[in-house]
Amino acid sequence: TDSLARIQARDGQINAFVTVDEGGALAAARAADARIKDGSAGPLTGIPLAHKDVFCTEGVLTTCGSKMLANFTSPYDAHVVSLLKAAGAVMVGKTNMDEFAMGSSNESSHAGPTRNPWDTTKVPGGSSGGSAAAVAARMVPIATGTDTGGSVRQPAALCGITGIKPTYGSVSRFGMIAYASSLDQGGAFARSAEDCATLLTAMMGHDPRDSTSLERSYDDCGASLAQPLAGLRIGLPREFFAEGMSDDVRAAVDAAIAEYRRLGATLVEVSLPNARLAIPAYYVIAPAEASSNLSRFDGVRYGHRAAQYTDLNDMYCKSRAEGFGPEVKRRILVGTYVLSHGYYDAYYIKAQKLRRLIAQDFAAAFEQCDIIAGPTNPTVAYGLGEKTSDPVQMYLGDIYTVAVNLAGLPALSHPAGFGAGGLPVGLQLIGKYFHEANLLGAAHQFQ
Numbered sequence: 001t002d003s004l005a006r007i008q009a010r011d012g013q014i015n016a017f018v019t020v021d022e023g024g025a026l027a028a029a030r031a032a033d034a035r036i037k038d039g040s041a042g043p044l045t046g047i048p049l050a051h052k053d054v055f056c057t058e059g060v061l062t063t064c065g066s067k068m069l070a071n072f073t074s075p076y077d078a079h080v081v082s083l084l085k086a087a088g089a090v091m092v093g094k095t096n097m098d099e100f101a102m103g104s105s106n107e108s109s110h111a112g113p114t115r116n117p118w119d120t121t122k123v124p125g126g127s128s129g130g131s132a133a134a135v136a137a138r139m140v141p142i143a144t145g146t147d148t149g150g151s152v153r154q155p156a157a158l159c160g161i162t163g164i165k166p167t168y169g170s171v172s173r174f175g176m177i178a179y180a181s182s183l184d185q186g187g188a189f190a191r192s193a194e195d196c197a198t199l200l201t202a203m204m205g206h207d208p209r210d211s212t213s214l215e216r217s218y219d220d221c222g223a224s225l226a227q228p229l230a231g232l233r234i235g236l237p238r239e240f241f242a243e244g245m246s247d248d249v250r251a252a253v254d255a256a257i258a259e260y261r262r263l264g265a266t267l268v269e270v271s272l273p274n275a276r277l278a279i280p281a282y283y284v285i286a287p288a289e290a291s292s293n294l295s296r297f298d299g300v301r302y303g304h305r306a307a308q309y310t311d312l313n314d315m316y317c318k319s320r321a322e323g324f325g326p327e328v329k330r331r332i333l334v335g336t337y338v339l340s341h342g343y344y345d346a347y348y349i350k351a352q353k354l355r356r357l358i359a360q361d362f363a364a365a366f367e368q369c370d371i372i373a374g375p376t377n378p379t380v381a382y383g384l385g386e387k388t389s390d391p392v393q394m395y396l397g398d399i400y401t402v403a404v405n406l407a408g409l410p411a412l413s414h415p416a417g418f419g420a421g422g423l424p425v426g427l428q429l430i431g432k433y434f435h436e437a438n439l440l441g442a443a444h445q446f447q
């Protein structure tokens, strides 16, 4: 009830939630009480939780931030949703997001923009901006998100909280509405690294219903929380610090790195020579996959269907024209273009080659260090509407995050101080495959 009251008090202004499920939350809370009484409670039993509206929830609307799915109720739960239900977490609602998770500012949702709790004239970041804002505004202590090109780390940074995206394949994509399947990965938001560890541990695990889900044993993400930083080698990629960061972000990031050194870490310079190619590679691969994934929204099986049409083709066209917003349409067009005969080799295949080079850069860098650190976002949160008319400017904001997804590595963002206007700055830590616990351990020592 505290969480629901807090949503009631704050969300009129923030708009972090698309749906609040008060009845479901109270019923789940009562069930959690019973488990606490009979001694069968786990670490998340009774903890209020919000899911990004990209995760399917049985009986509760799943809109994915789109008019296309504005009335869609899934007949089943996403794998992550069932795991957290079984762990006893109490879902209070579904959070706002950029339409189909495409965006960096949370302004493209059919439910209207989410506002940054630190300054409601600013964006919270995206596309999981509703989840980040809900945690930052203390409406819920934990929330889920997805990160295809930075959508957990970037809003975490702009909202002053911690957010982690694990190694690709660790969190099942079953029931998570697909944007770019080879990049999409579920992730966790909380105020602290310690709480992120508890949530992420409960989310990871093999699921036969996702063909990219990795069959392995998943460690406790909190296993290294007590590990001192002495001896940890932190790699600083030359290219991340060369240009692009605003001065205030640079100052906060430098100060956070100095603090890591004071706590015993060793700093080493590393190089990611192809990092500058990550944005062009990502903005070919992600739209290509999106154009294919979004072909399922045809007005036939689910989602918006135009009220009037002349024949089947007209119905497809009108339903999609009415149901999708401008950014989604832009990406479908780019995606179909780069996949089309004659352009496939020039764009799509080339982007896949760059992807390999980027992954190799990380592998080489990780021979010299244990963790890579740098900024999460080039600036602090910017004004609502400031970049909506210039998609390329918006894409460039993803400069520090997308390479990680192309390589499939785990990475987090944790609060690193404050920049212009007293707004939060995030520090990004990137780890080796399956080293989530090390990342969270380092962030916990810092915090």
Ligand code: GLN
Pocket: 101, 102, 103, 104, 126, 127, 146, 147, 148, 149, 150, 151, 152, 179, 286, 398
């Ligand atoms: N901003 C990136 C994009 O628009 C990342 C989005 C995401 O991670 N879902 O594609």
